[in-house]
Amino acid sequence: MKNLSAQRAGRRALMGLACGLTAALALTACGANSDPQGESEDAASASAGGSVVVGSADFPESQIIAEIYAGALNAAGVEATTQLNIGSREIYYTALEDGSIDIMPEYGGNLLLFADPAATAESAEDIAAALPDALTAKSPDVKLDVLEPSKAEDKDALVVTAATAEKYDLTSIADLAEVCGEITIGAPSTFQERAYGLPGLKAKYNCVPGGFEAINDGGGDITLKALLDDTVQAADIYTTTPSIADNDLVVLEDPENNFIAQQVLPLINTDTVGDEAQTVLNEVSAQLTTEDLLALNREVSGDEKRNPADAAADWLAEKGLAG
Numbered sequence: 001m002k003n004l005s006a007q008r009a010g011r012r013a014l015m016g017l018a019c020g021l022t023a024a025l026a027l028t029a030c031g032a033n034s035d036p037q038g039e040s041e042d043a044a045s046a047s048a049g050g051s052v053v054v055g056s057a058d059f060p061e062s063q064i065i066a067e068i069y070a071g072a073l074n075a076a077g078v079e080a081t082t083q084l085n086i087g088s089r090e091i092y093y094t095a096l097e098d099g100s101i102d103i104m105p106e107y108g109g110n111l112l113l114f115a116d117p118a119a120t121a122e123s124a125e126d127i128a129a130a131l132p133d134a135l136t137a138k139s140p141d142v143k144l145d146v147l148e149p150s151k152a153e154d155k156d157a158l159v160v161t162a163a164t165a166e167k168y169d170l171t172s173i174a175d176l177a178e179v180c181g182e183i184t185i186g187a188p189s190t191f192q193e194r195a196y197g198l199p200g201l202k203a204k205y206n207c208v209p210g211g212f213e214a215i216n217d218g219g220g221d222i223t224l225k226a227l228l229d230d231t232v233q234a235a236d237i238y239t240t241t242p243s244i245a246d247n248d249l250v251v252l253e254d255p256e257n258n259f260i261a262q263q264v265l266p267l268i269n270t271d272t273v274g275d276e277a278q279t280v281l282n283e284v285s286a287q288l289t290t291e292d293l294l295a296l297n298r299e300v301s302g303d304e305k306r307n308p309a310d311a312a313a314d315w316l317a318e319k320g321l322a323g
Contacts, residue, residue, distance in 0.1 A: 051078075051079040051080070051081070052073065052078065052079070052080050052081075052102040052103055052272060052273055052277060053080070053081055053082070053083055053100070053101045053102050053103070054066045054069045054070045054073075054080055054081070054082050054083070054101065054102070054103045054104070054105075055082070055083045055084070055086050055092050055095060055096075055100075055101035055103065055104045056082065056083070056084045056085060056086065056092075056104070056105065057085075057086060057087065057088065057089070057092060057104075057105075057218075058085045058086065058087050058088070058216075058218065059217070059218025059219070059220065059238075060218070060220070060297060060300045060301050060308060061154060061218075061238065061240065061293060061296070061297055062105055063084050063085065063300075063308040064293075064296050064297070064300055064308045064311055064312055065105035065264060065288075065312075066082050066084060066103075066104075066105055066308075067082060067308045067309045067311075067312035067313075068284060068288070068312040068315060068316060069103055069105065069266065069281060069284060070082045070312075071309070071312050071313055071316050071321075071322070072280050072281070072283070072284050072316055072321045073277055073280050073281075074323075075316065075321060075322050075323030076276065076277075076280045076323070077276075078274075078276055078277045078280060080103075080277075083095075083100070083101055084308075086101070088188070088190055089110070089111070089114055089190075090114075090190070092104055093114070096142070096144060096267065096269055097139055097142050097144070099269070099272070102268060102269050102272045102273050103266055103267070103268050103269075103273060103277075103281070104266070104267045104268075105264060105265075105266060105267075106146065106264070106265055106266070106267040107154065107155075107262040107263070107264060107265075108124065108127040108128060108131065108146070108149055108261060108262060108263045108264075108265055109121075109122075109127050109155075109196075109259070109260035109261050109262045109263075110156070110194075110196065110262060111131065111146070111267065112127050112130055112131055112134055112260075113194070113195040113196060113260075114194075115131070115134035115135050115137070115138040116130070116134040116137065116138070117195050119134060121260070122257050122260045122261065123260075123261055124149060124153075124261040124263045127260065127261055127263075128146070128149050128263070128265070131145075131146045132145055132146070135267075142269065142271075143269060143270040143271045144267065144268070144269055144270070145267075145268060145270050146265050146266065146267050146268070147265060147266045147268060147278055147281050147282050147285065148265065148282045148285045148286070149263035149264070149265040149285065150263055150264045150265060150284075150285035150286070150287075150288040150289070151263070151288065151289050151290065152263065152264040152288040152289050152290050152292060152293050153239075153261065153262050153263050153264070153290050154238050154239055154240040154262055154264065154290070154293055155238070155239045155259045155261075155262040156196060156236050156237075156238060156239075156259045156262075157236070157237060157238070157239050157251045157252065157254070157259060158173055158176065158185070158234050158235070158236060158251075158252045158254075159227070159234065159235050159236075159237040159244060159249045159250065159251050159252070160176075160227075160233060160234050160235075160249065160250050160252065161227060161228065161230075161247075161248075161249060161250070162248050162249070162250055164183075164230075164233050164234070164250075165250040170250065170252060171250075171252065171253060172252050172253035172254070172255055173201070173205050173207065173252050173253070173254055173255075173256070173258065174205060174253075174255055174256070175252070176205070176207060176234060176252060177201075177205040177206055177207040180201075180205075180206075180207040180208055180209050180210070181208065181209070181210045182210055182233075183209055183210060183211070183232075183233035183234055184209060184210060184211035184212065184213055184231070184232045184233055184234075185198075185209045185211070185212055185213070185232060185233075185234045185235065185236070186212075186213040186215045186223055186226045186227065186231070186232030186234070186235040186236070187212070187213075187214070187215065187219075187223075187235060187236035188214065188215065188216050188218065188236065189214040189216055191212075191214075191236055192212060192214075196258055196259055196260070197236075198212065200258045201258060204256040204257075204258045205256060205258070209234075211232075213226060213231065213232050215232075215235075218238070219235065219236060219237035219238050219241055220241075220301065221243075223235050223236075223237060224237075224243045224247065227249070228247065234252075237249070239251065240290065240293040240294050240297050241297060241301070242294065242297055242298040242301060242302050243301075246302075264285070264288060264293070265285060266281045266284075266285065268281070283321065284321065287319045287321070292315065296311050296312075296315060299311045
């Protein structure tokens with residue numbers, strides 16, 4: 001696999017040859033890069049633990065984890081900044097490929113299906129094992145990889161109100177399939193195409209909803225309101241969302257594993273995220289739990305409405321990762 005550093009080195013070698021042919025070419029070519037070693041020094045600095053950019057998707061939990069990653073890195077002496085609310089996976093993955101960001105908090109199962117829609121792994125262990133090859137196949141010219149998965153898991157889930165569950169006698173998605181044509185599902189617009197979204201519901205449960213409402217708030221307050229006022233009868237809401245317990249919502253069981261394991265883990269560009277930074281991120285993953293995500297989400301999305309950076313800072317201090 002060709003990597004970006006090798007390509008850059010090749011370009012510098014050709015430039016040096018041009019400089020040696022004629023003085024005129026030397027003035028032109030060498031002038032275009034007055035410090036021919038600057039680029040390699042920058043890359044070496046990043047690889048050794050230099051400045052990195054941590055991105056996040058456009059929902060609170062991703063922002064919190066991004067702030068945790070950046071805070072832990074800064075505390076360990078690796079300069080890190082954040083670029084939050086980038087958007088959906090399709091958008092932030094491109095940002096990783098083009099070098100706009102270096103690190104993203106990710107969810108193993110959905111990342112695998114994004115990289116390889118035909119993947120069959122379902123367990124956390126099998127997903128982690130399959131990801132490196134899937135990422136290489138999807139992005140052969142960029143060194144993307146995942147680090148150690150955490151114990152923390154946050155899965156997509158189909159959620160209904162207690163009243164809807166009682167009305168249709170629902171405990172699982174298999175039950176929902178029996179009345180699927182009568183209901184409207186609310187979810188992000190990407191749910192219409194992603195493997196675990198409408199295509200997965202049709203393939204695994206023969207569930208084709210009578211309607212679909214695109215709600216792009218990551219299962220947040222707008223989705224909750226639509227569910228509670230019966231605009232939609234089922235919604236895609238993440239399992240670590242406090243509103244599930246707060247509103248006595250029912251998470252439908254998924255016997256066919258449409259929503260596969262979703263351990264939180266860092267997705268990185270190994271050309272720019274060095275060994276020191278990787279060690280720090282693995283230390284974070286070793287301590288992050290599902291219970292932590294529930295508590296952090298409640299702080300940020302609940303009545304407190306805390307800033308994600310403040311909630312992250314307190315978590316780092318509690319875990320001894322604040323320096």
